[in-house]
Amino acid sequence: MHKKGKMPVLLSIFLLLITVSVLHAGETGKIAGVAKDAKTGDVLPGANILITALWEDGKEVPLSKTIGAATDMDGYFYIINLRPGKYSVTASFIGYGKVKKTEVDVYVDKTTQLDFNLEQEEYQSEEVVVTEYRSPKVESDRTSTKQVFSTSEIEEIAGINDVADILELQADVIDNHFRGGREGESQYLFGGASINNPISANRSFSPMVTGIQQVEVFTSGFSAEYGNAQSGVVNMVPKEGGDKWITKFAYSQELPYFETWGGNPFTTDYMPLWNLLSNAEEWLNNQDPQLSSGDPMFKDYLGFWPSGYEPTFDDSLRLASFAMRDWMQVVRDIGLEYNEIPTSRIDFSTGGPVARGIKVFVAARQEDKNPIIPTPLPNRSRQWLSNLTANINDKDKLTLSFSYNEKFNNDVDDDPQIWSDRIFQVPKENQTSKLYGLDYNNILSQSTFFDLSFKVLNTFEETRVEYLDPDKYRNNGANGERIGGVSINYVGRYRNTPFGTANNMELKRGNESSTTYSFIGSITSQLNKGNMVKTGFQLFSYALNGYREENIKSEGERELLDFKAYPYEGALYIQDKMEFEGMIANIGLRFEFYDFNTNYFSDTFNPRRGGETSRTEIVTHFAPRLGVSFPVSENSVFHINYGSFVQRPSFNRIYYTTWVSDTEFNRMGNPELKPERTNSYDVGILQSLPLGFTLDVSAYYKDVKDLIHEAIYFSNNGNYHIKYGNLDYANIKGFHVNLEQLGKNWKAYINYNYQVATGKASGPGSQNIIEVYENPALQKDRDPEDILMDYDRSHRLVANLSYRWKNKEGPEIFGFRPFENMSISATFRIQTGQPYTDDEQYLGVVYNKRMPTEYNLKVRLQKGFEIGGIDYMFYIEGFNLLNFKVYDQDVFDYTNDLRLLDRYKNGERESLIWYDYKAGSGTEDDYMNRYRYSMEQIIYRNTPRYFRLGVELKL
Numbered sequence: 001m002h003k004k005g006k007m008p009v010l011l012s013i014f015l016l017l018i019t020v021s022v023l024h025a026g027e028t029g030k031i032a033g034v035a036k037d038a039k040t041g042d043v044l045p046g047a048n049i050l051i052t053a054l055w056e057d058g059k060e061v062p063l064s065k066t067i068g069a070a071t072d073m074d075g076y077f078y079i080i081n082l083r084p085g086k087y088s089v090t091a092s093f094i095g096y097g098k099v100k101k102t103e104v105d106v107y108v109d110k111t112t113q114l115d116f117n118l119e120q121e122e123y124q125s126e127e128v129v130v131t132e133y134r135s136p137k138v139e140s141d142r143t144s145t146k147q148v149f150s151t152s153e154i155e156e157i158a159g160i161n162d163v164a165d166i167l168e169l170q171a172d173v174i175d176n177h178f179r180g181g182r183e184g185e186s187q188y189l190f191g192g193a194s195i196n197n198p199i200s201a202n203r204s205f206s207p208m209v210t211g212i213q214q215v216e217v218f219t220s221g222f223s224a225e226y227g228n229a230q231s232g233v234v235n236m237v238p239k240e241g242g243d244k245w246i247t248k249f250a251y252s253q254e255l256p257y258f259e260t261w262g263g264n265p266f267t268t269d270y271m272p273l274w275n276l277l278s279n280a281e282e283w284l285n286n287q288d289p290q291l292s293s294g295d296p297m298f299k300d301y302l303g304f305w306p307s308g309y310e311p312t313f314d315d316s317l318r319l320a321s322f323a324m325r326d327w328m329q330v331v332r333d334i335g336l337e338y339n340e341i342p343t344s345r346i347d348f349s350t351g352g353p354v355a356r357g358i359k360v361f362v363a364a365r366q367e368d369k370n371p372i373i374p375t376p377l378p379n380r381s382r383q384w385l386s387n388l389t390a391n392i393n394d395k396d397k398l399t400l401s402f403s404y405n406e407k408f409n410n411d412v413d414d415d416p417q418i419w420s421d422r423i424f425q426v427p428k429e430n431q432t433s434k435l436y437g438l439d440y441n442n443i444l445s446q447s448t449f450f451d452l453s454f455k456v457l458n459t460f461e462e463t464r465v466e467y468l469d470p471d472k473y474r475n476n477g478a479n480g481e482r483i484g485g486v487s488i489n490y491v492g493r494y495r496n497t498p499f500g501t502a503n504n505m506e507l508k509r510g511n512e513s514s515t516t517y518s519f520i521g522s523i524t525s526q527l528n529k530g531n532m533v534k535t536g537f538q539l540f541s542y543a544l545n546g547y548r549e550e551n552i553k554s555e556g557e558r559e560l561l562d563f564k565a566y567p568y569e570g571a572l573y574i575q576d577k578m579e580f581e582g583m584i585a586n587i588g589l590r591f592e593f594y595d596f597n598t599n600y601f602s603d604t605f606n607p608r609r610g611g612e613t614s615r616t617e618i619v620t621h622f623a624p625r626l627g628v629s630f631p632v633s634e635n636s637v638f639h640i641n642y643g644s645f646v647q648r649p650s651f652n653r654i655y656y657t658t659w660v661s662d663t664e665f666n667r668m669g670n671p672e673l674k675p676e677r678t679n680s681y682d683v684g685i686l687q688s689l690p691l692g693f694t695l696d697v698s699a700y701y702k703d704v705k706d707l708i709h710e711a712i713y714f715s716n717n718g719n720y721h722i723k724y725g726n727l728d729y730a731n732i733k734g735f736h737v738n739l740e741q742l743g744k745n746w747k748a749y750i751n752y753n754y755q756v757a758t759g760k761a762s763g764p765g766s767q768n769i770i771e772v773y774e775n776p777a778l779q780k781d782r783d784p785e786d787i788l789m790d791y792d793r794s795h796r797l798v799a800n801l802s803y804r805w806k807n808k809e810g811p812e813i814f815g816f817r818p819f820e821n822m823s824i825s826a827t828f829r830i831q832t833g834q835p836y837t838d839d840e841q842y843l844g845v846v847y848n849k850r851m852p853t854e855y856n857l858k859v860r861l862q863k864g865f866e867i868g869g870i871d872y873m874f875y876i877e878g879f880n881l882l883n884f885k886v887y888d889q890d891v892f893d894y895t896n897d898l899r900l901l902d903r904y905k906n907g908e909r910e911s912l913i914w915y916d917y918k919a920g921s922g923t924e925d926d927y928m929n930r931y932r933y934s935m936e937q938i939i940y941r942n943t944p945r946y947f948r949l950g951v952e953l954k955l
Helices: 006-019 163-167 280-284 297-301 313-330 898-905 924-929
Strands: 029-037 048-056 059-070 076-082 085-093 096-106 111-113 116-118 128-132 145-150 186-190 212-220 232-238 246-254 344-355 358-369 379-391 396-410 428-445 448-464 480-483 486-489 508-528 531-550 559-565 568-580 583-595 599-601 613-615 618-633 636-647 665-668 676-688 693-714 720-742 746-759 770-773 795-805 822-831 854-867 870-879 946-954
Touching (some): 029 048, 029 085, 029 096, 059 076, 720 770
Parallel strands (some): 029 111, 693 770
Antiparallel strands (some): 048 059, 212 232, 246 946, 428 448, 448 508, 480 486, 508 531, 618 636, 854 870, 870 946
């Protein structure tokens, strides 16, 4: 709803903020249980429960300061505010022997049930009975659908380098689409702060696994503390320095390989006309069906000359030679050897105490990767994650953090037409992200603690054209181009090959930046045995800036995006986790508000600069959340959740107005957009099965409303413009199955998801643009039939099998254990192909067929050694080991090239890469492509089989 007066609303919010407790995005977990007499079963009031050590890389590291609690009159205890990880927990009571349980798992926002059975002793001794912790058969407090990944456990899986790779392990997350939702509908949190770029709503960077302790991936039922997300939440808890210094170095490199299926992108193997056209005499002939009868090839090729200097065809051999040499200059890389420089990556991390109560942690990475073709500079990314924690006393903790990410990228796509010019044709992209943080934690009592957090996120993105001055444009000329202050001959750089353009100049540039100021607090209180309450607020203020140009042929032709904006938003919420015998519930309510803080044109259909404007108002809404689990037995848990998830429009939909003159624009942002809404329902069961298997099955339904889509707005006077409106919806339904088995040395899981996501469009600019008329009589009804989303995959299965031999394990041969400290992990993925349109009879059907099913297998084998007190680990990873080819969507795009689709439907597969250059359809593309590249390089969009070697050192 909208509020007319801002000051009363803001005052009410401020008063509520200072009177309500605060909450921080969850980064801690809880241990709870009961201490009993092992023989009688009587509870033991006053027993001491102490956390004495933390486990790092399979080794126990004693804590410099123990954490503990005493059991109450019912023998019950709890310890809250625990960072995720593995701990050693000891129980003791007068007259009883001590019991120690090792490697007790603690997860974010989860209660770890830990019970102790103590034996009476006639004489008190210091001997401790040590037992390995065994997790419950099923999670009794599972009220949401989520996966929790401890990075120490998944680093042994092939290709797990950052959070984006972790998401690939989920069957219900596909290319940043969470359970059928659109891209940009999820929230990414690192250290409790959002790292989403507020302009695009996408993740600004992917934190590396080396700097992450644990990752929660919610796909349904996330609690009221998480907002501005419809489809999912990824909560990343960063590592901190421990009580012992641990330093790691890692280096890895891919074995040389080509990223395209055609091999060397400049090979002549697939270019039957290369040798032919390298002979000037061939340019005198007419052997091409496309040319008009009787004309030599050079006549069509040399189609421009300065006035008064037109040649005659008496010197045809000289002209043919000139045409040949000009063409060879354009395709000058053809025939060269391309020995690709492989991708290399260097990781470093260190952490430990620097003074009493002060610890530091640092993780850094640099990665160099070449695109499909060689470029003057490789793609390079650098990342730095760091924090300093200071335990001021037993109750106060201060954390300073800083994260930095930069990425340089050559925007080389898979279109070989640009590969002949990698200077002007390939734009350069720079991205940087900086996250500053100050966190304060205070323990008020054994049952209550609070956090305060102030974070600043800076993002910057730039696209530039090499050697083109910022105030210069590509001016069209009959025989030349002017690039900045340098004249560049048109011939040889922007020249047509026979019957097709080989290259062109990139026509876009500019940058945009954002600064997000966030103030978040937290209080968590275990009110009693059955209720743990959280309540709090979040405040965000933004400073946004954008300046981008497109179509930079000349200043008069350019399209300009230029904006500055200062929106703000916030939220209040309360969450209660109720834990009773037979039922556990998470009940929450979230209140959100935002203001785009800008003016907009009052006339929807006739907006003009200088026209009447209005000011945006504060938008408010409530979002209830409910999740309940019913532990039927120690082997079965039934769970259900419902959530109302609301997401404000991303700021690019609000402020992106593209001007083509001082008064005219062709695209306009829309500050009147309403928030997008999703009502989500999920029901499932967790079941423990024989042989250590655990089965998790859930069914879900999502009703999505007010989705944003592009529309053309037509006024009665004939004017029109493009802008966004809340014109779409979606319906998503499916079910998810996860089968796991955890053994002493192995872990296996099968993760399967089935879904159907339908609606009107896959994204704001996808499918047909909507027409909206000022005159209702002209309004056309949209097609009543819903379509599949273009990212929909009906079936997706991810399976992993990992086996590990620990220290002193494995067969012994002549006193040597070859498999000791060795592990192997294999991950297999199979998924339905994307939908495509095959409308032979022009009936208007959309996405009625599926591309072929896709397969992928990757494996990691690693072996550890200890030499001179240093732990070494060597590994090899193999990717796409089945060497399976995935077709590019362009093969099935009926608007792109029907010939490829027709040939595919007629049974051609591998032969699609060949052109019949002697007898074709006579179209320009058919003849253009055969002169420059292999079709195999563009028909398949995945990468052939390749391998990566790596070594890690731990000090």
